Each structure stands twice: as C-alpha cells, then as structure tokens.
Amino acid sequence: MKTMKITLIPVAIAAVLSFSAMAADTPDMAGMKMDAPKTVAGKxxxxxxxxxxxxxxxxxxxxxxxxxxxxxxxxxxxxxxxxxxxxxxxxxxxxxxxxxxxxxxxxxxxxxxxxxxxx
Ligand SMILES: [Cu+2]
The missing domain is CATH 2.40.50.320 (Copper binding periplasmic protein CusF)
Structure with missing residues (x-):
C-alpha cells in the first residue's frame, strides 16, 4: 500500500500543475494577441x-x-x-x-x- 501512495502523489501533482499551466496560458495568449499589432506591426x-x-x-x-x-x-x-x-x-x-x-x-x-x- 505504501508504494501506491508514492506513485499516486506525483500523478496528482502533475495533474494539478498541468491544469494550472493551462489556466495560466489562456490570459497570456489573449494578451499576446492584443499586443501583436502594436509590437510586431501596427505603428x-x-x-x-x-x-x-x-x-x-x-x-x-x-x-x-x-x-x-x-x-x-x-x-x-x-x-x-x-x-x-x-x-x-x-x-x-x-x-x-x-x-x-x-x-x-x-x-x-x-x-x-x-x-x-x-x-
Ligand atoms: Cu506611398
């Protein structure tokens, strides 16, 4: 039973990390889209x-x-x-x-x- 706990915890952490990474990506990408015309072109x-x-x-x-x-x-x-x-x-x-x-x-x-x- 001890081995199961050890393997399950990293999986749970990975799931939380990837979820929060996805959540963090969305506003970043929206921000990039908005900034693109200003920084890449758009002058x-x-x-x-x-x-x-x-x-x-x-x-x-x-x-x-x-x-x-x-x-x-x-x-x-x-x-x-x-x-x-x-x-x-x-x-x-x-x-x-x-x-x-x-x-x-x-x-x-x-x-x-x-x-x-x-x-
Ligand atoms: Cu001209």
Whole structure:
C-alpha cells in the first residue's frame, strides 16, 4: 500500500500543475494577441496627400502623398486600403487630406483614419 501512495502523489501533482499551466496560458495568449499589432506591426504613421480616386466598394483610395519620414517613404502616388467605418463618400478627388497609416502583419499599409486637412 505504501508504494501506491508514492506513485499516486506525483500523478496528482502533475495533474494539478498541468491544469494550472493551462489556466495560466489562456490570459497570456489573449494578451499576446492584443499586443501583436502594436509590437510586431501596427505603428501609426502620419501622412498628408491629395485624393485622386475613391473606391467606396473596395474601401480604397488613391492618394498622391507627401514624403513620410517615419517610414522613409518618398512622395508618391499609391493605393491604400481604408479600414474601419470611414466616411469615404465624403472624400473628393483633388481634396487635400491627412491620414493615419498603420502597418498590418503582412506588411501592408492601411489607412486607419483619414480626414480633410484643416488649415
Ligand atoms: Cu506611398
């Protein structure tokens, strides 16, 4: 009977340890998911440009933007995907805008905020 006790106790301890490890994992993983866009990508850059075209259906805008020094980007014309519920219909070609740019995990840059440039 003594031998049974000795073998059962480590099993019980192992079961408790693995259970608490699983319980501890859940909040850690949730925290990692939340932090990922901030640490891996997700840095916000600020740009100024002029709207060329607005594609509301695809949530895309074509912008000729000024140089963005935080990205080491020269001035250029390019398409951007716009995330979130932006009022794209209020943007007009030829309009000067300011926008926030965020790097997504796949290295794509999306506009997270865009509005007419206030003088
Ligand atoms: Cu560009």
């Amino acid at each position: 916000t850059h600020h740009g100024i440009g002029v709207i060329n075209t607005v594609n509301i259906k695809k949530a895309k805008v074509n912008i000729t933007h000024e140089a963005i020094s935080s990205l080491d980007w020269p001035a250029m014309t390019m398409n951007f995907k716009v995330t979130g519920k932006q009022a794209l219909s209020s943007l007009k070609p030829g309009e000067k805008v300011e926008f926030d740019l965020s790097e997504q995990p796949k290295g794509q840059y999306v506009i997270t905020k865009i509005s007419p440039l206030k003088h």
